[in-house]
């Protein structure tokens with residue numbers, strides 16, 4: 001009995017040691033991975049072309065959608081440049097150089113409609129790389145004030161939320177962009193997403 005017990009104990013200790021070692025290695029590996037992702041996004045925004053504020057987007061871009069968020073009383077206006085519009089019209093993936101601008105406005109409730117009264121923020125997403133398909137890192141994100149000065153280039157929150165619509169190329173209003181590009185008409189609607197996204 002005793003002689004059988006010893007190898008079993010040895011085997012047990014060995015597997016315990018191995019599982020601890022594996023967990024430790026995985027843990028140690030996880031941390032640099034996360035840091036690496038962050039550093040990669042920083043260095044990519046430094047090395048590849050950085051997003052410039054498109055001064056004349058209201059004139060040069062197409063206003064493709066107006067999205068109301070009734071719960072929060074916010075109206076969002078979306079604009080796309082000609083590169084994005086041409087691809088959407090042809091139902092092709094958005095190529096490098098596609099730029100989407102979103103304005104958020106506080107709004108007044110008029111009958112059953114929200115009318116924008118004050119521009120609060122300007123959010124921009126631009127495709128700067130398509131070497132790898134369907135990668136959220138293909139999009140760069142920036143947050144600007146109404147006057148066009150940079151508020152934040154921290155892309156982590158933008159990416160984590162836009163990952164919800166990975167199947168739409170990380171773009172919530174891709175269906176509206178395609179409809180607008182095809183019909184040449186502004187798409188008007190309410191957000192499909194809850195209060196949490198309408199700050």
Ligand code: HEC
Pocket residue numbers: 067068069076078100101102123124125141142143152154155157158159161162170171172173174190191192193196197198
């Ligand atoms: C909590 C979720 C969330 C976060 C965080 C977020 N967005 Fe969005 N974004 C949305 C939703 C939802 C829409 C679509 C509009 C709607 O339904 O109200 C949208 C739309 C957009 C659009 C128009 C194109 C599209 O995808 O429809 C741009 C541009 C944009 N966001 C940029 C940004 C930037 C830049 C950041 C980071 C500073 C950011 N977003 C962070 C949820 C988010």
